[in-house]
Amino acid sequence: MSDELEIIKKQLPEMAGILNAVPGERFELKCAQTLLIVQRRMEESELQTQLAIYNHLFSKEGTASITDLSNVAVAYVKIKTLCEAGNSNFDQISIRELIKEFHAQETKVLNIIHLSKVNALAAEDYQKEIIKRTLNKSEKYLKAFADEIKRAEKKIEKDPVSLIQPKEQVSDTRVEETPKKSKRHIFPMIFDKGVGWVEGFRYRKDVNSFLKKEEARQADSRCEEIPFYEKTLKYTERHICKDIPEFSIFLKRGNVYFGKTGNVNAGVYMNQDQSLLELMNVSQDFIQFMTTDLLNGQYELKAFTDSEKKAMQLYFNYVCVCFEKHIGRELSVQEYLHFKDYYNRLILMMFALEEKKQDDYYRALSIADNYITYMQGYDLTVSDGKEDIIKNIIAEKNLNYVGDLKLILEIHVVCEDARESLQSLIEKIRYFHGTNKSEDPEKTEEPVDLKGAKIVVEILNEMGQISDEAIFSAPNIEIAVMDYLKKNAIGKRIGIEKNGVKTYFFAGKRGGMSIPILTNETRAAWNEDERIYFEKIEQKISETIIKIGGYLI
Incomplete structure (x- = not known):
């Protein structure tokens, strides 16, 4: 399942496009076939179910409705949460993360609604229609997210069934002797003996527990080791101690034992020499330190x-003890020196990791402060608290924050210096630990064949007439x-020109988001080859806008 998780995780940025899909228009992804193959390979799980809901959108004939998009958006949020948690099913922890993610997406949608309403004030009629559909979709998203939050909170509120059952009351069923009969009953004698046996067992158990505690208190090490007095121990696991291979750790029913490696015979520890010790105050982390070389790379x-x-x-x-x-007997001086060298390096590594953690924290703190300041400076809502933002930046769970800053970059930023500063902050968030591991540095983008067409960028005046034009090769x-993005104009649009015929794909205004302007009527008039040709170009321009820092409705 881990391979499928990694594949899906790499597709999350593209899958997030569902949040920007426009009702009434086809929503397509380059990775759709990959997601379908992964879904079929996966075992039945919550992740597989949500991926099936997401993939169902691509099998529908015609365009997607608002309800379709809403269902898929909910599925995307669940997929994102599960992938980031590294799980295929929800547990109590990931359900809480899901609630947080839905709240974050609610905030994002509210920001989009806010910006869309501002953009609609100066939009053309055909643009207002798209904005209206986008607003309706956003309202549907908000309701769907709110419903999912309620369902998730109800799951958390359910109390688990108690594993501690009340003790049954032991009723005294002894038959009282009547003065009329002097016959002796056998049942009271049996009962008295039974009670005496139980009390004796409890007493012996309490004594043994007390003796163990006393022995542990007098132990030579802080592991509180006590002798194991039985002649043999049939263990379930054995792990040789890396620093002192003459000794091993033995596990049985949650108990931890320490003894000589040479005393093992076919899964049984032969304890005739009384060398086996039970370690009373240890954890799984202790066992890992004892048995695993953490510095082997x-x-x-x-x-x-x-x-x-x-x-x-x-x-x-414990090793020192x-x-x-x-x-001088089982262990040598050379082994002791080797252990000291290893532990010295372990301490240095611990400090290095601690220092890196501190460096990462304070670097992320500075980035988080800048992100929050940008959001508040442009009157937008921050979905997470500062500590959560810091934690997510360090963990590279940054899709929401990058998306927020791209909104600002497209809607509000016109100054070149401000654009460079904001783009730099986006890069710091996206690649906090350096080059993004999920991206292949040797991967090259597949070029789109424009078949002789030129890319055209036009600037429009108040009358909607072309006041400036730039032509670019493929x-x-x-x-x-x-x-196109840098143009600070009343109106602008980008498209292609082929054989004297212009086809426009996106339009925008000063400080506004770019809006797709191909109508359904235009699309319906294309034949199959034309549809493939124009939609590839549209997708390429769309991806480039988002890559550079623009934002689309």
Whole structure:
């Protein structure tokens, strides 16, 4: 399942386009076939179910309705949450993350509604129609997100069934002897013996527990080891200690034991020499430190948690005690020096990870402050608290923040210096840890064959007439889009010119979002070859606008 998760995760930026889809128009993705194949390969799970809902949109004939888009948008949010959590099904933690993600998407939709209403004030009639459909879709999204939040909160509110059942009351069923009969009953005798046996068992158990605690209190190490007195132990797992391979860790029913590796025989520890110890105060982290070489380059390490630091201290303490007891006999001086060298490097690595964590935090703090300041400066709502923003930036869960800044970049920014500053902040968020691992640096974009057409960017005056025009060749599509976005004009549009015929794909105004302007009537008039040709060009221009920092309705 991990392979499928990684594949879907790489497609999330493109899948997010569903949030910008326009009702009444076809919504298509380049990765649609990939998603369908992944869905069929996956085992049955919540992720597979939501992916099926998402993929169903591409199998529908005709254009998507608002309800269709709403259902798919909800599915996308669930897919995104599961992928970022690395799960294929929801648990209590990921349900809470889902609620947070829906709230974040609600905020994003509210921001789009706010910006769309502003954009509609100066829009042409045909643009107002698209904006109206977009607003209706956004309202539907908000309702769908709110309903999903309620459902998720109800799941969390449900109390788990208690595993602790009330003790049954033991009723005294002894038959009282009547003075009329002197016959002796056998049942009271059996009952008294049973009660005595139970009380004796409890007493012995309490005594054993007390003795264990006393032995643990007097132990040589902080692991609180106590002797294991039985002659054999049939264990379920064995792990050789990496620093002292003459000894091993043994596990059985949640209990942890420490003994000689040489005393093992066919899954049984032979304890005739009374060398086996039970470790009373250890954790799984302790076992990992004892048995795993964390510095061999095979593990991607993160800053240690408090519990891991405590386990590392116990590990150091216990191994040192072992050397004190056994050096010169089972253990050698060379092994001790090797352990000290390893532990020195482990400490250095711990500090390096801690330092990196601190550096990442304060670097992310500065970026988060800039992001919040931009959002508040342009009167937009911030969906997450500062600490959550910092955590998400470090974890590279940044799609929402990048999208917010791109909104500002397209709608409000006209100054070139301001554009460069905002674009720099977007890059810092997107690539917080350097080059995005999900992107293949050697991957080249597939060029679109314009078949001799030129890209045209036109500036319109107040009368809607062309006041300026720029022509670009096919290889310069990115330059053409950049020129289109930078134009600070009352009206502007971008398209192609072929054989003297112009076809426009997107239009915008000063400080406004770009709007697709191909009508359904125009699309219906195309034959199949024309449809494929024009839609490829439209998609390429759309992707380039978003890549550079523009925003589409």
